Amino acid sequence: MQILLAHGPNLNLLGERRPEVYGTTTLLEIEAEVAAVANARGAAVICFQTNHEGALIDALHQYRRVVDGVVLNAGAWTHTSVALRDAIEAVQLPVVEVHLSNTHQREDFRHRSLIAGVCIGQVTGLGRDGYGVATALLLDHLETRG
Ligand code: DQA
Numbered sequence: 073m074q075i076l077l078a079h080g081p082n083l084n085l086l087g088e089r090r091p092e093v094y095g096t097t098t099l100l101e102i103e104a105e106v107a108a109v110a111n112a113r114g115a116a117v118i119c120f121q122t123n124h125e126g127a128l129i130d131a132l133h134q135y136r137r138v139v140d141g142v143v144l145n146a147g148a149w150t151h152t153s154v155a156l157r158d159a160i161e162a163v164q165l166p167v168v169e170v171h172l173s174n175t176h177q178r179e180d181f182r183h184r185s186l187i188a189g190v191c192i193g194q195v196t197g198l199g200r201d202g203y204g205v206a207t208a209l210l211l212d213h214l215e216t217r218g
Contacts, residue, residue, distance in 0.1 A: 073211070076141075077102075077142075080123075084099055086102065094172045106119075115140075143167075151186065157186045160190045168192060195209070
């Protein structure tokens with residue numbers, strides 16, 4: 073079993089970007105945590121981050137036959153990108169959407185996720201712990217699906 077952990081724009085700056093909202097954990101630490109959760113269950117993790125929307129779509133296309141599922145924090149593209157939604161739908165991989173902050177408690181424009189409808193679930197507002205939850209949910213889904 074292999075999963076993709078994908079991050080969108082500005083998430084390379086985790087740890088220094090608005091720590092009061094996103095916490096002080098770095099992206100590298102999050103990647104290590106997800107790898108630990110997945111490895112403990114016999115799954116491998118490929119990590120990817122980009123600040124370019126098309127590059128995230130390309131990565132989903134390229135990994136569609138390499139990985140079994142995706143944990144995705146699409147950052148701001150969550151709220152804006154029909155192209156990302158279409159890509160998730162097109163690759164037919166199970167995707168768990170994750171956000172560090174509780175997007176529903178923030179600005180109105182963050183309340184709507186354009187990708188939620190094509191993801192198997194959404195984990196929002198649990199900070200760094202949300203990634204472990206999202207990874208476990210994805211692996212549960214993949215294991216049950218067989
Ligand atoms: C985020 C929430 C988004 O609204 C925001 O644009 C981000 C981070 C989160 O993890 O809380 O970049 O996805």
